[in-house]
Amino acid sequence: METFIGVIGGSGVYDMDGLEGAEWVSIDSPFGSPSDAILTGRLNGVRMAFLPRHGRGHVHSPTTVPYRANIDALKRLGVTDVISVSACGSFREDMAPGHFVIVDQFVDRTFARDKSFFGAGCVAHVSVAHPTCPRLSAACLEAATAAGITVHMGGTYLAMEGPQFSTLAESRLYRDVWGCDVIGMTNMPEAKLAREAELCYASVAMITDYDSWHPDHGAVEITAIIATLTANAGNARALVTRLPDLLGQDRAPCPHGCDRALDHAILTAPDKRDPAVVERLRAVAGRVLGG
Numbered sequence: 105m106e107t108f109i110g111v112i113g114g115s116g117v118y119d120m121d122g123l124e125g126a127e128w129v130s131i132d133s134p135f136g137s138p139s140d141a142i143l144t145g146r147l148n149g150v151r152m153a154f155l156p157r158h159g160r161g162h163v164h165s166p167t168t169v170p171y172r173a174n175i176d177a178l179k180r181l182g183v184t185d186v187i188s189v190s191a192c193g194s195f196r197e198d199m200a201p202g203h204f205v206i207v208d209q210f211v212d213r214t215f216a217r218d219k220s221f222f223g224a225g226c227v228a229h230v231s232v233a234h235p236t237c238p239r240l241s242a243a244c245l246e247a248a249t250a251a252g253i254t255v256h257m258g259g260t261y262l263a264m265e266g267p268q269f270s271t272l273a274e275s276r277l278y279r280d281v282w283g284c285d286v287i288g289m290t291n292m293p294e295a296k297l298a299r300e301a302e303l304c305y306a307s308v309a310m311i312t313d314y315d316s317w318h319p320d321h322g323a324v325e326i327t328a329i330i331a332t333l334t335a336n337a338g339n340a341r342a343l344v345t346r347l348p349d350l351l352g353q354d355r356a357p358c359p360h361g362c363d364r365a366l367d368h369a370i371l372t373a374p375d376k377r378d379p380a381v382v383e384r385l386r387a388v389a390g391r392v393l394g395g
């Protein structure tokens with residue numbers, strides 16, 4: 105199978121340069137319109153797609169990002185591996201602004217988003233015990249290290265609904281009681297949907313601030329976040345552009361089973377499935393739904 109890398113760019117990351125044959129393509133999804141058109145092309149011979157999560161010009165809030173349409177559109181294009189690049193607050197002194205963290209766990213506190221492709225008419229339950237792909241995450245670590253970025257391997261990301269930042273009490277709860285490492289507003293349900301769509305998913309957190317718990321840093325200020333983001337955009341670019349060589353053009357099946365997540369997940373009996381729902385799931389679950 106051919107590797108096809110999809111990059112979802114978060115706040116401050118709205119474009120990707122250097123793609124050969126670059127073209128913005130609009131993809132229709134039965135789950136609605138994606139955040140924007142998707143930039144496609146090749147980097148060192150490897151197929152790449154770039155989708156700005158909030159849309160060019162930052163038009164979507166964390167709540168209104170069309171997560172299902174975005175993942176469905178990437179799957180429709182043929183993407184095999186998704187890398188999320190996100191701005192995050194830090195709960196750890198040693199994960200300082202400017203550092204990158206390769207996230208490997210999530211606590212999902214979001215509540216106002218569609219969280220599954222499945223539901224009435226076709227019910228499925230996938231495991232997200234290990235929500236990120238170790239193979240893809242290892243490639244991100246190698247790329248970050250080669251680019252000279254200070255990077256931490258592993259970390260738990262608290263996904264909050266937003267758009268307001270946390271209160272001090274919430275920040276302390278997430279840090280001191282729940283033991284989370286970073287905080288953001290967008291990686292859930294994105295990671296869950298990527299798993300349902302049998303896509304490998306890795307999350308690269310760019311630390312922009314210490315949230316509100318840090319006695320020496322006070323409240324989160326969006327201006328400071330933007331300044332840190334701008335200063336680190338080059339690092340994000342350097343990381344992403346190293347991935348094609350690390351992953352290669354020929355893709356072996358995921359050793360962790362991300363690309364087979366639906367093998368035993370669908371519970372609805374074939375004769376009880378709603379044909380309209382099944383049709384909507386054609387890209388996400390066509391491999392197991394057949395037809």
Ligand SMILES: CSC[C@H]1O[C@H](OP(=O)(O)O)[C@H](O)[C@@H]1O
Pocket residue numbers: 113114115116157158165166189190191192266288289290291329
């Ligand atoms: C710019 S601060 C808040 C905003 O930034 C992050 O977005 P993303 O994960 O897409 O980089 C965070 O989750 C909030 O949505």
Ligand SMILES: Nc1ncnc2[nH]cnc12
Pocket residue numbers: 191192193194264269270287288289312313314315316324329
């Ligand atoms: N402190 C923070 N909380 C939530 N999302 C963020 N994105 C960047 N910094 C953040």
